[in-house]
Amino acid sequence: DQQVKQNSPSLSVQEGRISILNCDYTNSMFDYFLWYKKYPAEGPTFLISISSIKDKNEDGRFTVFLNKSAKHLSLHIVPSQPGDSAVYFCAATNAGGTSYGKLTFGQGTILTVHP
Amino acid sequence: DTGVSQNPRHKITKRGQNVTFRCDPISEHNRLYWYRQTLGQGPEFLTYFQNEAQLEKSRLLSDRFSAERPKGSFSTLEIQRTEQGDSAMYLCASSPNYEQYFGPGTRLTVT
Numbered sequence: 001d002q003q004v005k006q007n008s009p010s011l012s013v014q015e016g017r018i019s020i021l022n023c024d025y026t027n028s029m030f031d032y033f034l035w036y037k038k039y040p041a042e043g044p045t046f047l048i049s050i051s052s053i054k055d056k057n058e059d060g061r062f063t064v065f066l067n068k069s070a071k072h073l074s075l076h077i078v079p080s081q082p083g084d085s086a087v088y089f090c091a092a093t094n095a096g097g098t099s100y101g102k103l104t105f106g107q108g109t110i111l112t113v114h115p
Numbered sequence: 116d117t118g119v120s121q122n123p124r125h126k127i128t129k130r131g132q133n134v135t136f137r138c139d140p141i142s143e144h145n146r147l148y149w150y151r152q153t154l155g156q157g158p159e160f161l162t163y164f165q166n167e168a169q170l171e172k173s174r175l176l177s178d179r180f181s182a183e184r185p186k187g188s189f190s191t192l193e194i195q196r197t198e199q200g201d202s203a204m205y206l207c208a209s210s211p212n213y214e215q216y217f218g219p220g221t222r223l224t225v226t
Contacts, residue, residue: 004157032213034213034214034215036217041219042219042220043119043121043206043208043217043218043219043220044158044206044217045217046214046215046216046217049213049214089157089158091157093213095213100146100163100165100170100171101146101148101163101210101212101213101215102148102160102163102171103148103150103158103160103215104160105157105158105159106157107155107156107157108155108156108157
Protein backbone atom coordinates (compact mmCIF):
# COMPACT_ATOMS: atom_id res chain seq x y z
CA ASP A 1 0.00 0.00 0.00
CA GLN A 2 1.22 3.46 -0.91
CA GLN A 3 1.27 5.42 2.33
CA VAL A 4 2.69 8.56 0.72
CA LYS A 5 1.33 9.63 -2.66
CA GLN A 6 2.33 12.29 -5.13
CA ASN A 7 -0.47 12.17 -7.65
CA SER A 8 1.09 14.49 -10.22
CA PRO A 9 3.88 12.72 -12.10
CA SER A 10 4.98 16.00 -13.69
CA LEU A 11 4.58 19.77 -13.47
CA SER A 12 5.64 22.44 -15.95
CA VAL A 13 6.04 26.06 -14.84
CA GLN A 14 7.33 29.29 -16.35
CA GLU A 15 10.41 30.88 -14.82
CA GLY A 16 9.49 33.43 -12.16
CA ARG A 17 6.09 31.88 -11.42
CA ILE A 18 5.10 29.75 -8.44
CA SER A 19 5.57 25.97 -8.44
CA ILE A 20 3.24 24.01 -6.18
CA LEU A 21 3.97 20.35 -5.56
CA ASN A 22 1.46 18.27 -3.64
CA CYS A 23 1.67 15.21 -1.44
CA ASP A 24 -0.93 13.12 0.43
CA TYR A 25 -0.38 10.56 3.16
CA THR A 26 -2.57 7.94 4.77
CA ASN A 27 -0.65 6.88 7.89
CA SER A 28 -1.82 8.99 10.84
CA MET A 29 1.33 8.00 12.77
CA PHE A 30 3.49 10.15 10.49
CA ASP A 31 4.54 13.28 12.36
CA TYR A 32 7.53 14.61 10.44
CA PHE A 33 7.62 15.42 6.75
CA LEU A 34 10.44 16.23 4.37
CA TRP A 35 10.95 17.29 0.77
CA TYR A 36 13.91 16.16 -1.30
CA LYS A 37 15.12 17.21 -4.74
CA LYS A 38 16.87 14.76 -7.04
CA TYR A 39 18.91 15.40 -10.17
CA PRO A 40 19.74 12.52 -12.54
CA ALA A 41 22.64 10.34 -11.41
CA GLU A 42 22.71 11.96 -7.95
CA GLY A 43 21.23 11.03 -4.60
CA PRO A 44 18.26 12.97 -3.17
CA THR A 45 19.16 16.34 -1.64
CA PHE A 46 17.31 17.49 1.48
CA LEU A 47 15.33 20.69 0.90
CA ILE A 48 13.01 21.46 3.78
CA SER A 49 11.08 19.71 6.53
CA ILE A 50 8.12 20.29 8.81
CA SER A 51 6.99 18.82 12.10
CA SER A 52 3.34 18.01 12.67
CA ILE A 53 3.19 20.64 15.43
CA LYS A 54 3.51 23.32 12.73
CA ASP A 55 1.46 24.11 9.66
CA LYS A 56 4.07 26.11 7.76
CA ASN A 57 7.83 26.27 7.41
CA GLU A 58 9.79 28.64 5.20
CA ASP A 59 13.35 28.60 3.93
CA GLY A 60 14.16 31.19 1.31
CA ARG A 61 12.19 30.46 -1.85
CA PHE A 62 10.80 27.23 -0.40
CA THR A 63 7.74 26.97 1.83
CA VAL A 64 6.11 23.77 3.02
CA PHE A 65 2.49 23.76 4.20
CA LEU A 66 0.97 20.96 6.26
CA ASN A 67 -2.78 20.29 6.60
CA LYS A 68 -3.01 17.50 9.17
CA SER A 69 -6.77 17.11 9.00
CA ALA A 70 -6.58 16.52 5.25
CA LYS A 71 -3.32 14.54 5.54
CA HIS A 72 -1.91 16.77 2.84
CA LEU A 73 1.26 18.77 2.41
CA SER A 74 2.54 20.99 -0.34
CA LEU A 75 5.82 22.59 -1.36
CA HIS A 76 5.75 26.08 -2.83
CA ILE A 77 8.72 27.42 -4.77
CA VAL A 78 8.63 31.15 -5.43
CA PRO A 79 9.98 32.37 -7.77
CA SER A 80 10.74 29.25 -9.78
CA GLN A 81 14.09 29.10 -11.57
CA PRO A 82 15.30 26.82 -14.39
CA GLY A 83 17.81 25.29 -11.95
CA ASP A 84 14.87 24.02 -9.89
CA SER A 85 14.07 21.53 -12.66
CA ALA A 86 14.44 18.12 -10.99
CA VAL A 87 12.42 15.30 -9.46
CA TYR A 88 10.87 16.26 -6.11
CA PHE A 89 10.09 13.62 -3.50
CA CYS A 90 7.87 13.99 -0.49
CA ALA A 91 8.81 11.79 2.49
CA ALA A 92 7.29 11.08 5.89
CA THR A 93 8.33 9.42 9.13
CA ASN A 94 7.11 8.70 12.63
CA ALA A 95 9.79 10.66 14.45
CA GLY A 96 8.39 10.03 17.89
CA GLY A 97 7.87 6.30 17.54
CA THR A 98 9.95 3.20 17.02
CA SER A 99 10.40 3.56 13.27
CA TYR A 100 13.94 4.86 13.88
CA GLY A 101 13.31 7.73 11.51
CA LYS A 102 13.00 5.55 8.41
CA LEU A 103 11.48 7.54 5.58
CA THR A 104 8.51 6.54 3.45
CA PHE A 105 8.71 8.30 0.08
CA GLY A 106 6.17 9.26 -2.54
CA GLN A 107 6.72 8.38 -6.20
CA GLY A 108 8.09 11.80 -7.08
CA THR A 109 7.02 14.71 -9.28
CA ILE A 110 9.15 15.86 -12.20
CA LEU A 111 9.30 19.66 -12.16
CA THR A 112 10.31 21.49 -15.33
CA VAL A 113 10.85 25.24 -15.15
CA HIS A 114 10.93 26.89 -18.58
CA PRO A 115 12.99 30.05 -19.16
CA ASP B 116 33.53 17.77 0.81
CA THR B 117 32.48 15.66 3.79
CA GLY B 118 29.18 14.36 2.44
CA VAL B 119 28.06 10.75 2.19
CA SER B 120 30.10 8.76 -0.30
CA GLN B 121 29.26 5.44 -1.96
CA ASN B 122 31.37 3.03 -3.95
CA PRO B 123 31.24 1.84 -6.59
CA ARG B 124 28.96 4.27 -8.43
CA HIS B 125 28.05 1.63 -11.01
CA LYS B 126 28.18 -2.15 -10.94
CA ILE B 127 27.30 -4.55 -13.72
CA THR B 128 27.21 -8.18 -12.74
CA LYS B 129 25.93 -11.47 -14.07
CA ARG B 130 23.02 -13.22 -12.47
CA GLY B 131 24.14 -15.48 -9.65
CA GLN B 132 27.22 -13.46 -8.72
CA ASN B 133 27.72 -11.76 -5.35
CA VAL B 134 28.19 -7.99 -5.07
CA THR B 135 29.18 -5.69 -2.22
CA PHE B 136 28.61 -1.96 -1.92
CA ARG B 137 30.23 0.43 0.51
CA CYS B 138 28.88 3.56 2.16
CA ASP B 139 30.91 6.13 4.09
CA PRO B 140 28.56 8.35 6.11
CA ILE B 141 29.13 11.85 7.40
CA SER B 142 31.52 11.20 10.27
CA GLU B 143 29.52 12.62 13.16
CA HIS B 144 26.25 10.92 12.15
CA ASN B 145 25.35 7.86 14.21
CA ARG B 146 22.31 6.85 12.14
CA LEU B 147 22.82 5.11 8.78
CA TYR B 148 20.12 3.90 6.36
CA TRP B 149 20.05 1.90 3.14
CA TYR B 150 17.32 2.40 0.56
CA ARG B 151 16.62 0.94 -2.88
CA GLN B 152 15.15 2.93 -5.74
CA THR B 153 13.73 1.55 -8.98
CA LEU B 154 12.71 3.53 -12.04
CA GLY B 155 9.73 5.80 -11.51
CA GLN B 156 9.52 5.11 -7.79
CA GLY B 157 10.70 6.81 -4.65
CA PRO B 158 13.40 5.23 -2.50
CA GLU B 159 12.26 2.26 -0.38
CA PHE B 160 13.70 1.58 3.06
CA LEU B 161 15.90 -1.50 3.41
CA THR B 162 17.70 -1.33 6.75
CA TYR B 163 18.84 0.97 9.56
CA PHE B 164 21.91 1.12 11.82
CA GLN B 165 22.38 3.12 14.97
CA ASN B 166 26.12 3.11 15.45
CA GLU B 167 27.10 -0.53 14.83
CA ALA B 168 23.73 -2.04 15.74
CA GLN B 169 21.35 -3.05 12.95
CA LEU B 170 18.01 -2.13 14.50
CA GLU B 171 15.55 -2.67 11.68
CA LYS B 172 15.32 -4.58 8.43
CA SER B 173 12.58 -4.28 5.83
CA ARG B 174 10.86 -7.39 4.54
CA LEU B 175 12.24 -6.27 1.17
CA LEU B 176 15.61 -7.47 2.49
CA SER B 177 15.57 -11.16 1.63
CA ASP B 178 18.03 -13.71 3.01
CA ARG B 179 20.32 -12.96 0.09
CA PHE B 180 20.93 -9.46 1.44
CA SER B 181 23.18 -8.68 4.39
CA ALA B 182 24.42 -5.39 5.77
CA GLU B 183 27.06 -4.53 8.31
CA ARG B 184 28.42 -1.45 9.99
CA PRO B 185 31.53 -2.51 11.88
CA LYS B 186 32.62 -0.07 14.59
CA GLY B 187 29.78 2.25 13.68
CA SER B 188 31.68 3.83 10.81
CA PHE B 189 31.31 2.77 7.17
CA SER B 190 28.69 0.26 6.11
CA THR B 191 28.57 -2.51 3.51
CA LEU B 192 25.59 -4.04 1.75
CA GLU B 193 26.11 -7.46 0.18
CA ILE B 194 23.78 -9.20 -2.23
CA GLN B 195 24.41 -12.89 -2.78
CA ARG B 196 23.30 -14.84 -5.85
CA THR B 197 22.06 -11.72 -7.60
CA GLU B 198 18.84 -11.83 -9.62
CA GLN B 199 17.66 -9.55 -12.40
CA GLY B 200 15.06 -8.11 -10.04
CA ASP B 201 17.90 -6.76 -7.88
CA SER B 202 18.74 -4.22 -10.59
CA ALA B 203 18.16 -0.83 -8.96
CA MET B 204 19.86 2.20 -7.44
CA TYR B 205 21.06 1.48 -3.90
CA LEU B 206 21.17 4.60 -1.76
CA CYS B 207 22.83 5.16 1.57
CA ALA B 208 21.89 8.01 3.92
CA SER B 209 23.23 9.20 7.24
CA SER B 210 21.53 11.36 9.82
CA PRO B 211 22.12 13.12 13.11
CA ASN B 212 18.35 13.33 13.73
CA TYR B 213 15.38 13.10 11.32
CA GLU B 214 16.88 14.81 8.28
CA GLN B 215 18.72 12.25 6.21
CA TYR B 216 21.58 13.11 3.88
CA PHE B 217 21.98 10.82 0.91
CA GLY B 218 24.99 9.66 -1.01
CA PRO B 219 25.07 9.53 -4.82
CA GLY B 220 24.01 5.89 -4.89
CA THR B 221 25.32 2.71 -6.51
CA ARG B 222 23.52 1.68 -9.67
CA LEU B 223 23.39 -2.11 -9.96
CA THR B 224 22.63 -3.82 -13.25
CA VAL B 225 22.22 -7.59 -13.21
CA THR B 226 22.46 -9.18 -16.66
